[in-house]
Amino acid sequence: MIQAILVFNNHGKPRLVRFYQRFPEEIQQQIVRETFHLVLKRDDNICNFLEGGSLIGGSDYKLIYRHYATLYFVFCVDSSESELGILDLIQVFVETLDKCFENVCELDLIFHMDKVHYILQEVVMGGMVLETNMNEIVAQIEAQNRLEKSESGRQP
Amino acid sequence: MPAPIRLRELIRTIRTARTQAEEREMIQKECAAIRSSFREEDNTYRCRNVAKLLYMHMLGYPAHFGQLECLKLIASQKFTDKRIGYLGAMLLLDERQDVHLLMTNCIKNDLNHSTQYVQGLALCTLGCMGSSEMCRDLAGEVEKLLKTSNSYLRKKAALCAVHVIRKVPELMEMFLPATKNLLNEKNHGVLHTSVVLLTEMCERSPDMLAHFRKNEKLVPQLVRILKNLIMSGYSPEHDVSGISDPFLQVRILRLLRILGRNDDDSSEAMNDILAQVATNTETSKNVGNAILYETVLTIMDIKSESGLRVLAINILGRFLLNNDKNIRYVALTSLLKTVQTDHNAVQRHRSTIVDCLKDLDVSIKRRAMELSFALVNGNNIRGMMKELLYFLDSCEPEFKADCASGIFLAAEKYAPSKRWHIDTIMRVLTTAGSYVRDDAVPNLIQLITNSVEMHAYTVQRLYKAILGDYSQQPLVQVAAWCIGEYGDLLVSGQCEEEEPIQVTEDEVLDILESVLISNMSTSVTRGYALTAIMKLSTRFTCTVNRIKKVVSIYGSSIDVELQQRAVEYNALFKKYDHMRSALLERMPVMEKVTTNGPTEIVQTNGETDPTPLETKPPPSGPQPTSQANDLLDLLGGNDITPVIPTAPTSKPASAGGELDLLGDINLTGAPAAAPAPASVPQISQPPFLLDGLSSQPLFNDIATGIPSITAYSKNGLKIEFTFERSNTNPSVTVITIQASNSTELDMTDFVFQAAVPKTFQLQLLSPSSSIVPAFNTGTITQVIKVLNPQKQQLRMRIKLTYNHKGSAMQDLAEVNNFPPQSWQ
Numbered sequence: 001m002i003q004a005i006l007v008f009n010n011h012g013k014p015r016l017v018r019f020y021q022r023f024p025e026e027i028q029q030q031i032v033r034e035t036f037h038l039v040l041k042r043d044d045n046i047c048n049f050l051e052g053g054s055l056i057g058g059s060d061y062k063l064i065y066r067h068y069a070t071l072y073f074v075f076c077v078d079s080s081e082s083e084l085g086i087l088d089l090i091q092v093f094v095e096t097l098d099k100c101f102e103n104v105c106e107l108d109l110i111f112h113m114d115k116v117h118y119i120l121q122e123v124v125m126g127g128m129v130l131e132t133n134m135n136e137i138v139a140q141i142e143a144q145n146r147l148e149k150s151e152s153g154r155q156p
Numbered sequence: 157m158p159a160p161i162r163l164r165e166l167i168r169t170i171r172t173a174r175t176q177a178e179e180r181e182m183i184q185k186e187c188a189a190i191r192s193s194f195r196e197e198d199n200t201y202r203c204r205n206v207a208k209l210l211y212m213h214m215l216g217y218p219a220h221f222g223q224l225e226c227l228k229l230i231a232s233q234k235f236t237d238k239r240i241g242y243l244g245a246m247l248l249l250d251e252r253q254d255v256h257l258l259m260t261n262c263i264k265n266d267l268n269h270s271t272q273y274v275q276g277l278a279l280c281t282l283g284c285m286g287s288s289e290m291c292r293d294l295a296g297e298v299e300k301l302l303k304t305s306n307s308y309l310r311k312k313a314a315l316c317a318v319h320v321i322r323k324v325p326e327l328m329e330m331f332l333p334a335t336k337n338l339l340n341e342k343n344h345g346v347l348h349t350s351v352v353l354l355t356e357m358c359e360r361s362p363d364m365l366a367h368f369r370k371n372e373k374l375v376p377q378l379v380r381i382l383k384n385l386i387m388s389g390y391s392p393e394h395d396v397s398g399i400s401d402p403f404l405q406v407r408i409l410r411l412l413r414i415l416g417r418n419d420d421d422s423s424e425a426m427n428d429i430l431a432q433v434a435t436n437t438e439t440s441k442n443v444g445n446a447i448l449y450e451t452v453l454t455i456m457d458i459k460s461e462s463g464l465r466v467l468a469i470n471i472l473g474r475f476l477l478n479n480d481k482n483i484r485y486v487a488l489t490s491l492l493k494t495v496q497t498d499h500n501a502v503q504r505h506r507s508t509i510v511d512c513l514k515d516l517d518v519s520i521k522r523r524a525m526e527l528s529f530a531l532v533n534g535n536n537i538r539g540m541m542k543e544l545l546y547f548l549d550s551c552e553p554e555f556k557a558d559c560a561s562g563i564f565l566a567a568e569k570y571a572p573s574k575r576w577h578i579d580t581i582m583r584v585l586t587t588a589g590s591y592v593r594d595d596a597v598p599n600l601i602q603l604i605t606n607s608v609e610m611h612a613y614t615v616q617r618l619y620k621a622i623l624g625d626y627s628q629q630p631l632v633q634v635a636a637w638c639i640g641e642y643g644d645l646l647v648s649g650q651c652e653e654e655e656p657i658q659v660t661e662d663e664v665l666d667i668l669e670s671v672l673i674s675n676m677s678t679s680v681t682r683g684y685a686l687t688a689i690m691k692l693s694t695r696f697t698c699t700v701n702r703i704k705k706v707v708s709i710y711g712s713s714i715d716v717e718l719q720q721r722a723v724e725y726n727a728l729f730k731k732y733d734h735m736r737s738a739l740l741e742r743m744p745v746m747e748k749v750t751t752n753g754p755t756e757i758v759q760t761n762g763e764t765d766p767t768p769l770e771t772k773p774p775p776s777g778p779q780p781t782s783q784a785n786d787l788l789d790l791l792g793g794n795d796i797t798p799v800i801p802t803a804p805t806s807k808p809a810s811a812g813g814e815l816d817l818l819g820d821i822n823l824t825g826a827p828a829a830a831p832a833p834a835s836v837p838q839i840s841q842p843p844f845l846l847d848g849l850s851s852q853p854l855f856n857d858i859a860t861g862i863p864s865i866t867a868y869s870k871n872g873l874k875i876e877f878t879f880e881r882s883n884t885n886p887s888v889t890v891i892t893i894q895a896s897n898s899t900e901l902d903m904t905d906f907v908f909q910a911a912v913p914k915t916f917q918l919q920l921l922s923p924s925s926s927i928v929p930a931f932n933t934g935t936i937t938q939v940i941k942v943l944n945p946q947k948q949q950l951r952m953r954i955k956l957t958y959n960h961k962g963s964a965m966q967d968l969a970e971v972n973n974f975p976p977q978s979w980q
Contacts, residue, residue: 017214020284022250029216046517047481083486084446085406111167113214114207117243126283126319128352130311131345132403140308144273148236 001127002086003061004031004076005120007109012036015071015109016116020127039065039072049083066090070106092132093123099138118144160193161186163207170215183217194225203229203240210244223248223255230262235274238266242277251287260290267297275301276312283316291320295327302334307343314338314349318356328357328364339377344401347381351407358414368415375415375425382408382429386436402443409433409450416458423459430455434467445475445483449490456494469494469501476508481517488512488523495530506531510540513547521547525555529562537570541580549587556591560584564596574607578614586621589628597633602746604638612651615642619659623667627676633684636671639664640688641743644695661699665689669706683717686710690725694740704729862978867971868954872899873928875908875954877971879978889950889978891940897928899960906958908938913951917943928958942979950979 007016014032023031038050042065050063064086065074073090077083094104100119101108109116122137124130131137161169166186173179190205206225213219226248229241249256259281266278279301282294298320301313321328331353338350354374358365368374385400399405412430416423433451438444448471455468472494475487488509495502509531512524525547532540541563548559563584571577581600585592604614618635626632639646643664649656671677671685686707693703707729710722728736864878873895880890897903906926912918923938944950952971959965 014214014216018247022252022285025213025216025218043516045481047485047519049482049485049519051519082406082410082446082450083489084442084449084482085403087482088402088443088446110171111164113211114163114240114243118239121243121280125280125312125315128315128318128349129403130315130349132348132401133344136345140273144235144239147271147273148239151234151236 001080002075002077002124002129003127004074005124006032006035006072006074006076007116008032008036008072008074009070009106010040010072012040015106016113016120018117018120020124035063035074035076036072038063039067039074048087064090066094068094071109089123089129089132092134093120096123096134096137099134100141160189160201160205160208162204163211166208167211179215180217183212183215187212187217191221194221199232203237206240206244210240210247213247219248223253227255227258227262230259230266235271238274238277242281246281246284250285256285256287257289260293263290264294264297267294267301272306272309275309279309279312279316283312283319286316286319286323288323291323292327295320295324295330299330299334302331302338307341307346310341311343311345311349314346314353318353321356321360325360328361331357332364332367339374339381344404348404348407351378351404351411355407355411355414358411365414369419369422375412375422378408378412378415379426379429382412382433386433399438399441399443399447402447405433405447406450409447409454413454413457416454416460418459420459426454426458427460427464430460431464431467434464434471439474442480442482445478445480445486449475449486453490453493456490456498465498466501469498469505473505473508476505476512481520484512484515485517485520485523488520488527492523492527492530495527499531502527503531503533503536506536506540510543513543518552521551522555525551525559525562529566532566532570534570534572537566537572538576541567545580545583545587548584553591556588557593560588560592561596564599568603574610575613578604578607578610578617582614582617582621585628585631585634589631592630594630597630600634601637604634605641605743606745608745611638611642612645612656613654614638615646616651616654616657619646619664619667620657622671626667626671626674629676629678629681632671632677632681636668636681636684636688639668640684640691643688643692647696661692661696662702664692664696665699665702665706668692672706672710679715679717682715683721686718686721686725690721690728691740693729694737863975865971865973865975867893867952867973868956868967868969870967870969871960871965873897873903873956873958875956877974879975881978887943887945887947889942889944891942891978893936893938893940895928895936895938896932896934897930898932900930901961902930903928903958903960903965906936907956908936909955909957910940911953911955912942913948915944915946915948916950919943944979947980950974 001020003019003021005016005018005020006014008014012033017028017032019028042050044067048065050065051061060078061076062078062083063074063076064083065072066087067073073094075086075090077086096119097104097108097116100115101112119137119141122131122140170179170182173182186208190209193201193205202225206222206229209219209222209225222244226241226244229237230245232238232241245256245259249259263278263282263286266274267282269275269278279298282290282298286294298313298316301309302317304310304313317331317334321331335350335354335357338353339347341347341350354368358368382405385405388400412426416426430451433447434455437447437451439448452468452471455464460468469491472487472491475483476491478484478487491502491505491509506528509524509527512520513528515521515524525544528540528544544559544563544566548556548563551559563580567577567580571580581603585600604611607614615638618631618638622632622635626635643661645651646664647659647661649658651657668685668689672682672689677685689703689706693700696703707722707725710718711726713719713722728739732739862879862881864876866874867877868875874897876894876896878892878894880892882888882890893908895906895908904927906923906928908920908923910918910920919941921939921941923936925936928934928936942950951974953968954971955966955968957964957966
């Protein structure tokens with residue numbers, strides 16, 4: 001099971017924060033900070049797996065991360081998930097974002113936080129992997145966006 | 157009131173803030189605006205307000221006042237509102253707020269909505285944060301959706317069902333019928349989530365697992381699907397780097413693992429497909445490796461045939477040579493899991509694993525270290541130890557403690573020779589001396605004591621080691637102890653193993669004194685050093701005065717521990733000089749007892765058997781251990797702690813139990829007390845030390861006038877208790893027993909045992925003999941020390957065993973007539 005998905009930039013500013021297990025707000029922020037510090041220390045030629053920090057729950061949990069340009073994508077998972085599989089999943093997620101936003105960059109994530117959440121919802125649900133087919137995901141997102149558009153001309 | 161700004165504008169504004177304070181100000185302003193907008197109950201702008209709130213929440217600002225608004229959005233008819241409303245609910249709400257229950261009705265309605273995307277939202281929310289009550293209420297709806305033909309909804313329903321099962325395990329049965337057809341789907345999304353659902357059910361309930369194995373024929377179905385995936389050729393929708401839906405393959409392999417575990421039939425059914433996947437998968441990309449990895453784990457976990465297992469381990473071996481760090485990490489992790497069961501196969505890859513110790517990556521190094529320790533055995537110990545010692549030298553500090561402990565363990569199990577063992581320990585102490593764990597010091601001391609022929613060599617090496625540098629505490633402690641014990645060997649220059657060095661007594665005292673003075677020495681180390689100096693007073697000949705001087709200086713040390721020791725040692729010089737050499741004798745060989753604990757009853761009088769507890773031959777009297785167990789049983793409760801009587805002679809007793817008892821009575825808090833066994837009471841056990849040696853009142857100020865009592869008088873055997881209390885330590889009562897025999901025959905093999913309630917601690921010292929002569933011509937004296945920190949009423953049960961008139965006698969008695977002055 002995936003316990004949390006965090007996306008932050010090279011300075012630790014959160015761009016997407018999604019927890020699949022309940023933590024109080026202050027702890028959530030602390031976890032983001034702690035994870036950022038752990039991940040920042042890693043060289044680029046080191047493996048992408050980290051034993052988790054103390055806050056996020058102990059020895060069963062690992063942090064699996066990937067670094068894309070200015071963003072870190074970190075998935076905190078327990079032992080029931082395949083590490084290599086999660087690495088692939090991160091890749092799928094990022095490629096999906098790329099398709100939905102057309103050459104996605106950090107600014108897209110910043111200004112469309114809600115849309116990113118919706119896309120993530122089609123990939124991971126309740127801490128479990130829902131769909132891995134990029135085209136499916138994109139098709140579903142587009143259908144829902146059309147539905148929104150048809151209801152009102154304005155975007156929130 | 158002007159229209160609330162859009163999310164985009166808010167974000168833009170916040171980004172212009174240059175300091176944290178500015179940002180906070182902007183956010184507070186916006187929060188106030190949002191709050192007033194909420195109060196106006198304006199439907200049009202609610203969703204953009206909530207969106208802004210969620211953004212601020214992500215940055216770490218409080219957003220709880222938006223919770224109710226999310227609910228209003230969920231109840232709205234518009235998809236846009238529902239979308240952001242549900243998102244807000246998932247991010248801001250959880251089971252602990254009562255508000256979330258209000259969602260139940262909305263979700264129920266939305267689960268039956270005409271638009272599939274609304275249904276999807278409802279399923280998603282329920283699956284993320286539904287509480288047990290919600291799940292119970294809505295499980296039926298979820299189950300219905302699990303049977304729908306709409307694949308979008310079906311896959312979400314499957315994951316939602318997983319969540320329901322996690323929250324309310326009893327509902328698992330309900331989803332069983334719906335699972336029958338799940339695997340017939342073509343849609344990979346549904347297949348994937350169905351496999352997840354089946355996995356969850358199998359993991360949770362062994363009955364389900366059995367059911368799926370037998371009735372549903374799950375294994376053949378999964379094998380079929382897997383086969384199709386591998387053989388089907390190129391399928392553009394599911395293709396990832398040339399492999400068809402690797403995620404699904406991995407999931408299926410995982411489920412197969414659970415089905416095949418401990419089950420021969422299932423395992424057999426999957427042998428072929430596993431072999432196929434293992435050999436056919438492309439390994440050039442990460443996805444292929446993920447599948448192979450999962451295959452390997454499955455092969456190792458089920459009851460596969462040996463050929464397959466060898467194949468699996470070889471795949472892992474290939475992984476180890478891969479350039480990709482992730483693959484190497486994953487390989488090491490799996491090898492660690494399999495090393496217990498397939499030890500020989502993993503051994504073949506030992507050299508690669510050892511090479512990984514030199515990797516730059518911290519995670520890989522840690523895994524390689526753990527694996528190396530698991531692979532050490534009698535054959536490869538020398539080679540492996542070389543590598544591990546080299547690793548210890550160069551690794552990061554966070555590893556050193558674990559590595560040192562691991563090396564000690566491995567050395568203990570497989571040391572080819574004592575000299576090698578001691579060399580290895582020395583090496584660890586000198587390279588990573590400050591990272592060695594505290595409990596290693598007593599273990600090492602015991603090891604050194606037991607290697608009698610190596611004493612001279614050991615002390616010489618240790619001396620040389622601390623000559624240069626005495627900052628590493630564990631090293632200094634061990635060295636100080638050894639020098640104290642074997643200092644005479646050191647100065648006499650006898651050493652067979654290597655070139656003896658010329659050391660004078662003064663030089664040795666110099667180094668010990670520097671340790672005492674040094675700022676780097678901890679209190680414990682200083683204690684070791686002082687005791688060592690004291691011990692040398694009997695081993696050295698020309699420097700006794702110097703030692704006396706050192707000892708008397710520390711009599712006024714600020715450190716209470718040191719002061720106490722010094723004062724006692726001083727007393728040893730002055731009043732008890734005649735006993736000094738006996739007291740400071742060479743330590744006997746220590747027994748290694750594997751189980752510890754005060755309930756362990758050890759050898760009693762007269763036995764000199766150094767073998768471990770289990771194989772002791774029965775003593776001439778009745779079995780002491782069973783006796784003691786009986787004592788425990790008869791005492792009938794948990795409130796009695798049994799006592800370990802010590803051997804009357806100076807032969808080694810099984811010191812393990814003694815160790816623990818004394819370890820418990822940690823009056824002065826000195827851990828240095830632990831390693832000293834006491835066949836002869838040792839210096840490091842104040843205040844018990846001097847007391848036990850004579851039955852005269854020893855304390856300078858004694859509480860006089862405690863009446864003595866007759867504790868037992870039956871069949872001609874009379875036992876009297878006399879008491880002393882100490883003013884220096886009021887919790888201690890010293891009882892001297894005198895056993896006398898008024899019959900006409902001697903009582904032989906006399907054993908006195910005592911037990912006290914749990915709040916007390918008791919120590920029995922050596923009795924004067926084991927024969928009570930007849931006609932009251934003599935007595936056996938024995939000293940009991942009772943520690944009574946809570947000043948409770950003293951009670952005692954005693955057990956007497958002896959041989960009289962040719963038969964074995966045994967008696968239990970309770971002593972309740974302790975005078976109040978003995979314990980108040």
